Structure formats: C-alpha cells, structure tokens
Amino acid sequence: MSINTELLARICKEPGAPGYESRIRRLVLQEIEGLADEVQVDNMGNILALKKGVNNPEGKKVMVAAHIDEIGFVVTHIDDNGFVRFHTLGGFDPKTLTAQRVIIHGKKDMLGVMGTKPIHVLSPEERQKLPKTTEYFIDLGLPKDEVVKWVRVGDPITREREMVEVGDCVNSKSIDNRVSVFILIEALRRLKNPPYDVYAAFTVQEEVGLRGANVAAHQIDPDFGLGLDTTIAFDVPGAPAHEKITELGKGAAIKIMDGSAICDPRMVDFLQTTAEKSNIKWQPEILTAGGTDTAGLQRMGKRGSIAGAISVPTRHLHQVIEMAHKEDIAACIDLLHSALSTFDKYNWAHS
Template sequence: MNISLLKKVCEIAGAPGFEKRIRDLVLEELQGLADEVSVDNLGNVLAIKKSKKSEKNKKVMVAAHMDEIGFIVTHIEEGGFLRFHTLGGFDPKTLTAQRVIVHGKKDLVGVMGSKPIHVMSSEEKTKLPKTTDFFIDMGMSKSEVEMHIKVGDPITRDRELIEMGDCVNCKSIDNRVAVFILIETLRQLKDPAYDVYATFTVQEEVGLRGANVAAHSINPDFGIALDTTIAYDVPGAAAHEKITELGKGTAIKIMDAMTICDYRMVAFMKQTATQHHIPWQAEILTAGGTDTAGVQRMGKQGSIAGAISIPTRHLHQVIEMAHKADIQASIDLLKVCLEKMDQYDWQH
C-alpha cells in the first residue's frame, strides 16, 4: 500500500469551500490515469475512464469527497485571539487542547483555548462544552495577527498520519482515505464495464453540495459513493451499536439516514465480494449521510446507487483510525465491481 501517498492526501488542508490544495494534489496524481480530467465551476474534479466496450454506453459515477471538517475565522479579538465558526459537524469536547492551522497570507499554527478548569464554577465543570466556549490563541498581538489573518480565512486541524499496528491514524481519514482509494483504483482499472466518472467532490461535510451538482451534470445510470463509516468496536459498545468493526473487511452500505441504497446494487456488491473472496461486512448507519444521497437522486432519472464504506474509529476527531486490510479490500471491491457491472442482471 502506498502509505506515502495516503499520508500526503490525509495531511493536506482542504476545509469545505477551500479545497484548492487537496484538489491540486488530486489533479497531479490523476495524470495519465484517465481519458479526460476536468474541474467544474463548484470545484469538483471529474476524471473519466472510458470503457473499451463501445456498445456499452452507460455511465457509472464514483464519488469521494475531498473536503475535511474545519473552521472559518469570524472575528479577531483584542489580544489576537480568534473566534471561529465550524465547517462541518463537531463534537465540541474534541476541540480541547488541539492545535490548528490558520490559512491566511501564510499558514500559522494556533491552539484551541477555553476557560481554565481552575477558575470554573462547579456548574461550569459539569456541563458539556459548546463550540462557542473555545477561541484560538495565536500567541501574537492583534496587530501581528491582522498582518496575516482576516475574517473568512479557513482553519484546519493539525495532526500527522502515523501507522499503528495494522492501522493508520490521522485527522481527516474522513474522507481522504476514499480519495486515496479512488486514485489507486483508477491506477489499477484497465477495462471497466461502463464509462467510469470518478468524481472528487467538494463541500460534502456541509450538505453534499458538490455531489449534488456533479450528479446533476453527469446524470449517471449507476452510482457508488466512497466514504468512511463508524466502527464502534471499542470497550463499552454493545454488539448492536457497533455499525462496523476494524479488520473485518470493507463495508457495503445498506442504508444511512439520508439514503436507502438500491437493493440491486447491494446484492451486486455482496455477490461480487463473495465471488472474489473480498472480506466485507454490512453497514446500516442510523444517523448521518454521505454523497450516496446526491449520486442516487440528483441525476435526471436517478441512479442505481450504493456505497462502499471504510470502517473508521473515532470519526470527526483528530485520531481517526482505519485498518489497512479494510482499505485494501475497498480498493479490491471497487475495482472488480467496475469491471463486472455489465455481467449482472439489473432487471430483477
């Protein structure tokens, strides 16, 4: 597995609406991997790999979002402290004691600060934190900060990728691992059954905005989304709460809160994984959603859509963890699905 590429993809900045750095990296990696590469007005990257079977003119859209949860500067306080708004979903307690990078005229490191526990009241000590309880300390005066940072600058979290046993751990495994999977699949994919529209989408974390636009433009017959999903296989988790487990294979989505996957795509993926000895597990995610919803619904006639999900612990934290074998199984399943899609009876 190309860990050095995965490391680059996971660590690079790309908050929703500010995906340029990750987009540039994706465009660089796509050189020679597709027949056509373009960027739409919203910033989605579209890489088309044509089928050599000329009579097969159907389209398969595969979506992986490039953005990561982040923040945006809303105010510069006296003392040089920054106030911010979230871009994407955060559990406020995960902000404590974190380093961030503010992307102004140059990148500057800041730290998430809040009221010290030593001066909190008894009530404050027991209540759950809110994002508004936090500020970003730049270690500079207001005048120094204003030389480099302005209201509207994006902020991302600072954490490098490391290998831990058979796993990788980093901020933004969600969803950079899917970006990596889609690039690596394109590298290996030689003869797809139908034309493949590999789409690296923007602004998923704030409402699937890129996928909606891309699916409307592509109007796919089939759709596959790639994204992380919850692996709640930790102490205290009841068996029915786990969703998925690390090391048990790629996950085939059945539903999430925004999508009921097409029963035909679910059956096709299960059959394909089983026939090719690719380990898999079923995923039912009762909260949250992914680009699957946009891929499924925003084309003119909708698409026969499903999703390949990567089990991930500690989602939307800076310590997201995925298993290398599950990542590889996701690449394997996506590749063989794209090669064998024309051999399945989609009418039943």
Template sequence: MEQLNFDLLKQISETPGAPGYEKPIRDFMISQVKDLCDEWYTDNIGNLITVKRGSNNPENKKVMLAAHIDEIGFMVKHIDDKGYIRFHTLGGFDPKTLTSLRVIVHGKKDLVGVMGSKPIHSMSPEERNKVMKSEEYYIDLGLPKEEVEKYVSVGNPITRKQEMIEVGNCINGKSLDNRICVYALLEVLKDLKGKEIPYDLYATFTVQEEVGLRGAHVAAHHINPDFGIAIDVTVGNDVPNIAPQDQVSALGEGCAIKIFDAGTICDYRMVEFLKQTAEKHDIQNQHEILTAGGTDTAGIQRMSEEGAIAGAISIPLRYLHQTTEMAHANDVITMVNLLVKSLEDIDKFDWSH
C-alpha cells in the same frame, strides 16, 4: 491491490482542504490522476472529475464513483482586541475533543494556533460538569491583534494540525474522513490503468460534502450516471460500551457494503451486486446500517435526471469527526479490490430484477 502506500496516504491526509477551500488537496489530486484517465476536468463548484471510457458501451452507460476531498474544519469569524480568534465550524465536530487542539489558520501565510477555552481551575463546579460548546472555544496564535491582522482575515479557513502515524496495526491521523477513501479512489484508477471496463467511469473527487453533499449534487446533475457508488468512511464502533446490536462496523474485517444511512436507502440491486461480486472474488466485507449521518450516496442517487442505481462502500473509522481518526489497512485494500472488480463485472449483473 495488496499493500497500502503509507507515504502517499500520509500526504493526502495532511494536505489542507476545508469545505469551500479545497484547492490545495484538489491541486495535489490533479497531479496524481491526470495520467491515469482519458480525460479530467473541474466544474464551477470545484469537483475534480476524471473519465475513463468503457470498451463495450453501446448504450452509453455511466458509472459514477465519488469520494469527497473536503475535511471538517473552521472559518475565522472574529479577531478580538487581544488577537484571539473566534471561529465558525465547517462540518460537524465533537466539541469535547477540541481542547488544546493544534490548528493551522490559512491566511496570507499559514499560522499555527491552539484551541483554547476557559481553564478548568477557573471553572465553577457547575461549569466543570457541563459539555462545552464549540462557541466557547477560541484560537490562540500567540500574537497580538496587530500581528494577527497582518496575515489573518475574517473568512480564512482553518484546519487541524496533525501528523498521520501508524498505531499498532492501524493508521491514525486527521481527516481520514474522507482522505482515506480519496486515496482508495486514486488506487482504483491506478489499478484500472491499461485495463478495459465495460461502461464509462466518472471517478469524482467531490467538494463540500461535510456541509451538505453540495459537490455531489452538482456533479451527479452534470454527469447523469446510471449507476453510482459513494466511497466514504463509516462509524467503526467496535469499542467498549457498545452493545452488539448498535455496532455499525469493525476495523480490520473488510470494507463495509452500505445498506442504509440517514440520507439513503441504498438500491437493493446495488447492494446485491456488491455482495455477489465480493463473494465471487473472495473479498472480505461486512454490512453497514448507519442510522445517523449520510454520504454522497444521496446526491448521486437523487440528482441525476432519472435517478441512479446507487449504493456505497465504506471504510470503518474509529473516532470519527474527532481530533484524530483511526483506520485499518485491510479495509482500504478490500475496498479498492471490490471497486475494481465491480467496475469490471457491472455489465454481467441482471439489473432488471
């Protein structure tokens, strides 16, 4: 892969799919992958699983790649007498970034609303100095209660309304966690079309990662992979006021080979294999140690029958879990290239050491 398809990534980014309500983005991904694999199916929890058969696989070895398709979002919890909506978060948000955020309530029809809170002019000095909690926000649809209730019910999902654009040399938009890796996995399948790989590949678009890796647990239990690579974003904190020892990753310096996150100590063999593959094929990369937060790596590693030799490749992302997120095209391109070469070379590594 040499160039990023901005329009396709934009469509993937802007298609809704809160945890548990991934159908819109799953349906779009089915339309994209169905002709790129030997077989595809969905499981009961909603994972989309594609299969590409290996050409030299007498031991029936399986490799699982996983990119989660859900995005952090909200759920309607209550509609008050004036039509304001109270909500529950689906996934982790930085509450200070919610003020005046535009959202879409996905009811009988989509309604655009605004995240509201107590106006600063009405706050006491003490209130102005405290960090607001998500429970203090509400959604204003600009409609009275009786109009809201024609279209909105308790339990409806809510996503952010945000356009993906180019900012300088970077991409900026909503839900790049993890839609930028969903896009990358799609590009991997495109690159492998017509090529041979040694082992069976299960390229999996998982659900409900943001609320506890739930889709990855189910998929890994069913697939029972020998090897696994999660594909997700990581903290790109190459920004002011971050000490060098606290930097996790930097934008534009290549994809990140994960060593550790709060949910997984990556298998040392997978880390070494990915490093050697990147060096062999001259693919720019950086290492990743993430001390807070986890990914589908944990589900892949621990939910197969005997455990999987698992690791992860990440894309650095600034402003993670905030209103808009930022990534660099170079890091996406290097991720795709490293994944493709790894899948082609995985039988050549000595996994016994």
C-alpha cells in the same frame, strides 16, 4: 496487499476545509494525471475524471464519488488581544477540540492552539456541562497587530495532526474522507478496460450538505452511483453489539442504508456477490444517522441512479485521531476495482 501509506499520509495532511479545497484539489489532479481519458474541474471545484468504457454502445455511466473536503473552521473575528474566533464548517463534537493544534490558512499558514476557560476556574456547575464550540478561541501566541498582518475574517482553518501507523491501522486527522480519495485514486490506477464509462468524482463541500456531489451527479446523470466514504466502527469497550455498525479488520463495509439514502438492493447484492466471488472480506453497514454523497448520486440525475456505497470502517470519527485498518482499506480498493470491471456481468433489471 499492502497500501501506499506515504501517499495516504500526504492526502490526509493537505488542507481542504469545505469551500476551500484548492490545495487538496491540486494534489489529487497531480496524482490522477494520465490515469483518465478526460479530466475537468467544474465551477464548484469538483474533479471529474472520465475513464471510457470498452464496448459500451448504450453509453452506460458509472459515477464514483469521494469527497475531498474535511471538517474545518472559518475565521469570524479577531479580538483586541489577537485571539481568533471561528465558525465550524461541518459537524464537530466540541469536547474533541480541547487543547488541539490548528492551522489558519491566511496569507501564510499560522499554527495556533484551541483554548477555552481553564478547569481551575470553572464553577462546579460549569464542570458538569459539556463545552460548546462558541466557548473556544484560537491562540496564535501573537498580539493583534501581528495577527492581522496574516489573518483576516473568512480565512479557513484546519486541524494539525500528522498520520502515524498504530499497530495494523493508520491514524490521522481527515481519514474522513481522504482515505476514500486514496482508494479512488488507487482503483483508478489499476482500472484498465472498464465495460462502462467510469466517472471518478472527487467532490467538494460534502461535510456541509453533499453540495458538490449534487452538482456533479446533475451534470453526469449516471446510470449507476457508488459513494465512497468512512463509516462508524464503534467496536470499542462498552459498545453493545447492536450499536457497533462496523468493526475494524472485518473488511470493506457494503452500505445497506444511512440517514440520507436507502441503497438499491440490486447494488447491495452486486457488491456483496462481487466481494464473495473475488474472496474480498466484507461486512454489512446500516448507519441510522448521517449521510454521504451516495444520496446525491442516487437522486440528482435526471432519472435517478442505481446507487450504493463502499465504506471504510473508522474509529473516532470527526476527531483528530481517526483510525482505519490497513487491510480494510486494501479490501475497499479491491472491491471497487472488481466492481468497476464487472458492471456488465450483472442483471440489473428490476425484479
């Protein structure tokens, strides 16, 4: 199947640093209008969209979480020359910041560039060291008296980069995790008569510690939990086979474990079996470091949940050129839709 790249591009472009998700939240609310029986926004800003199950006398609940925040920054200081200092919101590889454009979301959006000490004046010792985030500043091309009219301490900052199609892939900032937001919207659009209540949770502040998912899972108390997120595709020159994690074009990744959750073997088997029955291309995922909302879904309900995750293989994670394969994205939509439609067909009893 083809995917709606125009919608994906809009979702990736909309800003939403952790804790500052209002603009992407508005877009999601617009896109899911009419797709759920009930929609609410909780105090933290999570969107919780309920699609009621049919013939569900036991009131079983499935919670699917895709976080809407993206890694970003927050303004911490404006110096006498108008240069802006910042603190990171989420994990960054500092070397990927060099010569990048960013947007400060103040009283109006202000385009700026990341700057640091020029290589021409670095000492031989400095050239051997990797840069630190604290060595960067943002140059708005304006003197301080102009900057402070629009920018203040506490304003969020996001990266500036349009989505483009490269070969069979899409390439953009914030593929992590806007591609999963897209997948959840598209699956919700196709979902007609789920057997169990489905809570589509568009969560906040994942990049700073799964905070929104923890709160949402505590409210919903799901029987089953499915995380939707990106995962590492280290299928590039020089990568040893055992370090690849996943590969682009090999299908939806079904998580076995990551740094924050060991997925329930029943959920892993259910997803793998569902993929096989539906002729959906899939690949296993073991990510030894890093975590996703899956951990919150698994642990924050009163009884815990039978939890797992569907992941989108992605190259160049936490950079501005994140890349995912369109066929993998389509496979994730298909797998999520098939799973949500057949939860009642699996024997969930402990072995």
